[in-house]
Amino acid sequence: MITGATAGIGAAFARRLARSGYQLVLVARDAARLERAAEDLHTKYGVETEVLAADLATDDGIGAVEARLADSARPVDLLVNNAGFGNKGAFGAVPLQDELDMLKVHIEAILRLTTAALPGMRERGRGAIVNVASVAAFLPRGTYGASKAWVVSFTQGVLRDLGGTGVRMMALCPGFTRTEFHERAGMGTGNIPAWSWLSAERVVDEAMRDLARGRSLSVPSKRYKLAVAIARLLPSGKLGGVSSKAARSYRTN
Numbered sequence: 001m002i003t004g005a006t007a008g009i010g011a012a013f014a015r016r017l018a019r020s021g022y023q024l025v026l027v028a029r030d031a032a033r034l035e036r037a038a039e040d041l042h043t044k045y046g047v048e049t050e051v052l053a054a055d056l057a058t059d060d061g062i063g064a065v066e067a068r069l070a071d072s073a074r075p076v077d078l079l080v081n082n083a084g085f086g087n088k089g090a091f092g093a094v095p096l097q098d099e100l101d102m103l104k105v106h107i108e109a110i111l112r113l114t115t116a117a118l119p120g121m122r123e124r125g126r127g128a129i130v131n132v133a134s135v136a137a138f139l140p141r142g143t144y145g146a147s148k149a150w151v152v153s154f155t156q157g158v159l160r161d162l163g164g165t166g167v168r169m170m171a172l173c174p175g176f177t178r179t180e181f182h183e184r185a186g187m188g189t190g191n192i193p194a195w196s197w198l199s200a201e202r203v204v205d206e207a208m209r210d211l212a213r214g215r216s217l218s219v220p221s222k223r224y225k226l227a228v229a230i231a232r233l234l235p236s237g238k239l240g241g242v243s244s245k246a247a248r249s250y251r252t253n
Contacts, residue, residue, distance in 0.1 A: 001025040001069065001076045003056060003113070004083035006033045009132060009177060012200035013080050016208060018045040025050045025076065027065055027083070056083050056109040057101040065109075069116040075124065079117045081110045082132040091142045099143045106147035114158065118167065125166040128211060131155045135175040135224055138231035148173075156216045170211050174203045175224040198224075 002017075004010040005026035014024055018041045028034050031053035038049035052068055054061035069076055084106055087094040110131055121127025133155075137148035155171040162169065177198050203220045210218035219225045 002080040003027040010082040012204040018047045023048045029055045056105045066116040079129045121167045128168040133171045133173045172207045172218045
């Protein structure tokens with residue numbers, strides 16, 4: 001199952017997994033776009049593809065996906081919590097409801113979907129959950145970065161509790177990735193150098209390799225591994241200065 005499956009990193013996960021023969025459950029808000037994506041994947045790769053239209057900023061949407069994950073007759077062995085978005089503007093300039101919707105998608109949905117998926121995985125003694133965070137998790141700036149920091153901490157904490165169960169969890173932290181993310185948020189990208197960008201395919205390829213290696217954190221590309229390493233070494237006061245320049249652009253999902 002992949003949330004946010006019709007564009008960007010989510011769509012790249014769908015293509016990669018379909019190519020590997022996985023049957024898929026695609027989750028997104030746009031039912032028509034989901035149907036087109038499912039038909040395309042079935043045509044190209046011959047895999048069975050189920051669609052579930054759900055808005056993870058709502059209780060009904062989260063509940064529908066929870067119910068599908070809890071269906072023991074149709075087990076999900078890999079969950080990719082990819083759905084997410086950014087808000088344009090500094091904290092205080094963004095409407096409170098938009099911030100709350102972000103927390104609903106980035107935190108509550110991941111918490112609830114993970115909770116729904118884990119019992120079946122533990123019972124079967126296998127399974128994996130990939131929670132898509134961001135390099136922004138390591139830059140203390142605004143609601144977006146804070147929510148992604150929660151994703152990293154939550155994922156690594158739960159993984160420790162899963163020791164010996166056969167279930168894996170990993171937080172994926174991409175940097176600038178060519179998706180629809182910035183356009184949807186109304187964010188300009190003209191100030192981001194060309195060398196900073198990664199393709200969604202590269203992000204997914206590195207994530208799948210890291211998942212197979214049993215890693216709890218995946219940061220695609222050496223340049224972003226270095227950026228995260230530096231961010232972890234710097235005092236929080238220094239990070240604030242770095243993040244003030246980079247945070248608007250690091251909202252990458």
